[in-house]
Amino acid sequence: MTYLELYNNIMRKKSFLCIGLDTDIDQIPDHLRTKEYPLFSFNKAIIDATIGYAVAYKPNLAFYEAEGAEGWKQLEMTVEYIRKKDPSVFIIADAKRGDIGNTAERYAKAFFVNNDFDAVTLSPYMGKDSIAPFLKHQGKWAIVLALTSNISADDFETLPLTGSIQLIEDLSVLYDSEGLYYTQPSSVGAPLYKSVIEKSMRWGSINNIMFVVGATRPQKLAEIRMFCPNNFLLVPGVGAQGGTIAEVARFGMNKSCGLLVNISRSIIYASKGEDFAQAAAEKAEEAAKEMALYL
Numbered sequence: 126m127t128y129l130e131l132y133n134n135i136m137r138k139k140s141f142l143c144i145g146l147d148t149d150i151d152q153i154p155d156h157l158r159t160k161e162y163p164l165f166s167f168n169k170a171i172i173d174a175t176i177g178y179a180v181a182y183k184p185n186l187a188f189y190e191a192e193g194a195e196g197w198k199q200l201e202m203t204v205e206y207i208r209k210k211d212p213s214v215f216i217i218a219d220a221k222r223g224d225i226g227n228t229a230e231r232y233a234k235a236f237f238v239n240n241d242f243d244a245v246t247l248s249p250y251m252g253k254d255s256i257a258p259f260l261k262h263q264g265k266w267a268i269v270l271a272l273t274s275n276i277s278a279d280d281f282e283t284l285p286l287t288g289s290i291q292l293i294e295d296l297s298v299l300y301d302s303e304g305l306y307y308t309q310p311s312s313v314g315a316p317l318y319k320s321v322i323e324k325s326m327r328w329g330s331i332n333n334i335m336f337v338v339g340a341t342r343p344q345k346l347a348e349i350r351m352f353c354p355n356n357f358l359l360v361p362g363v364g365a366q367g368g369t370i371a372e373v374a375r376f377g378m379n380k381s382c383g384l385l386v387n388i389s390r391s392i393i394y395a396s397k398g399e400d401f402a403q404a405a406a407e408k409a410e411e412a413a414k415e416m417a418l419y420l
Contacts, residue, residue: 126215126243126264128332131357132381134180134213139420140413141382143181143217143359145389146171146203148188152394154401164189165199167401169206171393174406178413181215181385182207183359204241215243215385217268217359222255223248229258237262244268246337246359249321253328260329267334269325272318272349274339274362282318322353331355338377340368340386346377357383363412364391370412374419382420388412 135141146168150158153167160166172182184203189196207214222232222245236242237259244266247256259267272282322336336353338346340362349358358377362368363386370386377384392412396404 126266128357128381130213131180131215134215135382136420137213138178138180138413139417140178140180141384141386141416141420142179142409142412143183143215143385143387144171144175144179144392144409145219145361145387146182146184146393147389148184148393150188150192152397154397154399156399162195162199162202164192164196165202165206167393168199168203170402171405172203172207172210174402175392175409176207176210176214178406178409179214181217181387183217183219183387183389185219185389201240208241216241217244217246218242219246221246221248221270223250225251225254226258229255233259233262233265237265244335246270249325253325256325256328260333265333267329268359269321269334269336271322271336272338272342272345274341274366274368278339282321283316285314285316286320287314319349319352322349326353326356331357335359335385337361339366340373341366343368343372343376346373350377350379354379355381355383357385359385359387361387361389364388370415370419374416378419386412386416 148164148167157163157166189200218236236245246268249269256267335357338358338360340360360373373386392405392408395408
């Protein structure tokens with residue numbers, strides 16, 4: 126899916142809602158746990174109820190991998206079902222992978238070839254090697270963790286970069302394998318997440334690189350838009366974590382929307398009873414209607 130196709134889908138549905146399918150076997154309604162495929166049964170009902178409002182779904186792989194082979198099977202069933210219901214929906218594997226070389230290539234094959242995901246969330250800690258294999262797949266996206274919404278994000282992500290003077294005899298070490306020149310960080314004292322975004326923007330394009338920026342730091346979105354004006358941002362943290370759609374739109378929206386706002390628990394667990402799908406639909410509709418105002 127291209128940038129333009131994603132934007133067109135947003136405008137067609139008047140929504141930039143991404144629904145996180147963090148389907149926890151311990152949290153789904155009791156009457157579904159006796160089903161042959163309880164995770165898929167829950168997801169199917171949620172998808173049927175909300176697909177008119179969502180432009181993207183984001184299964185969190187931890188909840189499926191925790192159930193072993195049966196969990197992975199139900200993840201595959203979920204992806205296939207979304208494709209059947211609406212082929213235009215953007216499907217994100219929330220996997221947070223981050224390894225190098227042939228390992229990253231195999232992860233890319235798992236999600237983009239063996240499964241029909243549009244995007245994968247990735248940790249950039251190991252550098253370009255951990256991202257580049259995903260960018261080789263036409264029409265697929267790498268979603269790079271930048272400034273996340275969890276409390277301990279400040280352990281690393283917001284630490285200021287420090288400068289250093291280094292004598293280098295062999296200037297070839299300043300170039301990567303493709304001949305691209307890498308300088309010292311542009312501004313000493315800038316936070317680490319800024320360097321992550323600025324550098325990884327050069328690895329791909331607005332058609333295949335997206336960044337995770339948490340809704341719990343809305344004013345940081347405005348700062349990020351100053352040096353990253355065009356890339357899409359995947360924004361978690363709305364709802365249960367306290368972020369709001371209004372603040373995300375105010376600080377993070379660009380001329381092409383440029384946002385996928387992820388809401389998980391406050392939609393999919395809006396009710397623990399047999400009316401869970403209807404309750405999810407009402408929450409999704411409420412979010413989409415607000416988003417339409419900003420579009």
